[in-house]
Amino acid sequence: MLSAITEFFGNMFGTAKASEKMLDGITNGVDKLFYTAEEKAEDxxxxxxxxxxxxxxxxxxxxxxxxxxxxxxxxxxxxxxxxxxxxxxxxxxxxxxxxxxxxxxxxxxxxxxxxxxxxxxxxxxxxxxxxxxxxxxxxxxxxxxxxxxxxxxxx
Incomplete structure (x- = not known):
C-alpha cells in the first residue's frame, strides 16, 4: 500500500524519491506533534x-x-x-x-x-x-x- 502511495506521489511530483522524502517529512512531523512520557524521560x-x-x-x-x-x-x-x-x-x-x-x-x-x-x-x-x-x-x-x-x- 505504501509503495502505491509513493508511486502516486512520485508521479505527481516527478520521482518516487521525492515522494518518499515528502512522506518521511510528513511522518516525522506528525511524530513530533506527540511528546510521549518516554521521550520526556529520555530528554x-x-x-x-x-x-x-x-x-x-x-x-x-x-x-x-x-x-x-x-x-x-x-x-x-x-x-x-x-x-x-x-x-x-x-x-x-x-x-x-x-x-x-x-x-x-x-x-x-x-x-x-x-x-x-x-x-x-x-x-x-x-x-x-x-x-x-x-x-x-x-x-x-x-x-x-x-x-x-x-x-x-x-x-
Missing amino acids: GAKARTEGFAVYMKWLESTSGSRVARRVIAFMVTGIWVFEHLMSVLFGAIGIFVDDPTKYIEASKMFAEHASSNNSLVGVVLLFYFGGPAAIDGVKGLVMKWTNKNPQQTAS
Whole structure:
C-alpha cells in the first residue's frame, strides 16, 4: 500500500524519491506533534547529564577562584550571622534594662535585616556547598526571591 502511495506521489511530483522524502517529512512531523512520557524521560535524563557536565566543566575552569568563592561565602554568612546575634543580644539586653524601647527597636531592626538576607545567604551557601544540587536549588530560591511560583515557569 505504501509503495502505491509513493508511486502516486512520485508521479505527481516527478520521482518516487521525492515522494518518499515528502512522506518521511510528513511522518516525522506528525511524530513530533506527540511528546510521549518516554521521550520526556529520555530528554530529562539527557538534560541532567549535560547540565552536570557543564557544572563540572565550570568547576574545573574556575578552580583558581576557589579562595575568592570561600571568602565571599564567609563574608556574606558572617554578616548574616552577626545580624542574627545582634538581634538576640539586644533583645536579651532589653529584658534587663529600665527603658528597653531602644534595645527592642535595635533587635527588631537587626532581625529584619537578617531575614531580608535569608535568600541571598541561601544562594551563596548553595553555590559554595551545594555541588550538583545547586542547579535545582538556586532555581527554587530565585523564584522565591522574586516571588514567582516555580511551577508556573516550568510549564
